[in-house]
Amino acid sequence: MSRRGGQEQASGSHESEAAPKKRKRRRGGDEERPLVPIQWTEYKQERVLYVGCEGESTEPDYLDYLAKRFGSGERTGQPFRIVPVYKENGLRPEQVVEAVRRYAETDETWALFDRDEHTRIPQAVEDAAVDGTEVCFSHPSFDLWLLLHFQAFGGRQSGRSADVVEKLRKSDPAFKDFAKRNDKSVRGPRRQALVGRTKAAIAHAKSLVSQCEHGSCKAGQHKATPVDRTSPHNPDHLPQSPSKWAARSGHALDCKVLGRDPSTDIWRLLASLGIEDDD
Numbered sequence: 001m002s003r004r005g006g007q008e009q010a011s012g013s014h015e016s017e018a019a020p021k022k023r024k025r026r027r028g029g030d031e032e033r034p035l036v037p038i039q040w041t042e043y044k045q046e047r048v049l050y051v052g053c054e055g056e057s058t059e060p061d062y063l064d065y066l067a068k069r070f071g072s073g074e075r076t077g078q079p080f081r082i083v084p085v086y087k088e089n090g091l092r093p094e095q096v097v098e099a100v101r102r103y104a105e106t107d108e109t110w111a112l113f114d115r116d117e118h119t120r121i122p123q124a125v126e127d128a129a130v131d132g133t134e135v136c137f138s139h140p141s142f143d144l145w146l147l148l149h150f151q152a153f154g155g156r157q158s159g160r161s162a163d164v165v166e167k168l169r170k171s172d173p174a175f176k177d178f179a180k181r182n183d184k185s186v187r188g189p190r191r192q193a194l195v196g197r198t199k200a201a202i203a204h205a206k207s208l209v210s211q212c213e214h215g216s217c218k219a220g221q222h223k224a225t226p227v228d229r230t231s232p233h234n235p236d237h238l239p240q241s242p243s244k245w246a247a248r249s250g251h252a253l254d255c256k257v258l259g260r261d262p263s264t265d266i267w268r269l270l271a272s273l274g275i276e277d278d279d
């Protein structure tokens with residue numbers, strides 16, 4: 001599957017950058033005083049998440065932003081490290097699930113993929129349900145999650161991302177050239193543009209669940225709790241039916257994944273990490 005120049009990778013650099021760093025405390029001019037480390041014991045144990053990404057740029061960049069902004073746990077009380085798994089030129093949804101579980105072994109796994117032109121989404125969800133890989137599905141694309149930082153959105157997109165991208169370009173000058181000349185990165189000014197908008201993005205994404213055409217879907221009461229993948233035969237956790245697994249975002253059991261148009265589950269990843277706000 002891998003080819004020259006396009007190997008899958010679980011990024012080591014992101015890994016080290018996302019790890020919480022002990023800070024040296026220095027007080028004005030008093031260099032003789034012993035350095036006192038922050039008491040990390042007051043925080044919960046660091047969570048390690050392997051996150052498989054369909055895209056090679058937008059999603060890994062966004063995850064890096066999340067890790068840098070929230071990974072220390074100082075804002076949320078939950079330190080975490082994200083190891084993105086992706087491949088040059090992208091992965092198909094079913095490949096995302098397969099790749100992330102290969103790298104993660106028994107660590108926590110998440111899979112991010114889009115509707116786009118793919119037809120094998122149900123298969124990918126089925127695969128994910130077998131071993132407790134969390135699914136963050138976006139319809140039509142991950143770009144919708146970025147757009148929701150700036151505005152609410154609605155209306156069937158039928159898998160086309162053009163309208164979302166067009167609105168995203170107009171939402172902030174930093175995104176003016178998003179997806180032009182193949183630049184779908186989320187770095188520098190684009191990251192800055194997202195700051196302070198997390199709460200709105202989560203609210204907008206949850207409201208899309210409530211607005212789902214199915215009619216019985218509701219995001220509000222569905223909390224994302226970490227899945228224990230070290231006990232694969234634990235009947236309380238795994239395996240689950242694909243429909244039950246895909247309903248963890250608040251969609252009804254019989255709400256077909258491909259019918260969730262538009263929607264994005266990325267808010268569940270943030271909820272799981274205790275990220276509610278970033279003011």
Ligand SMILES: [Zn+2]
Pocket residue numbers: 209212213214215217251252255260
């Ligand atoms: Zn639904």
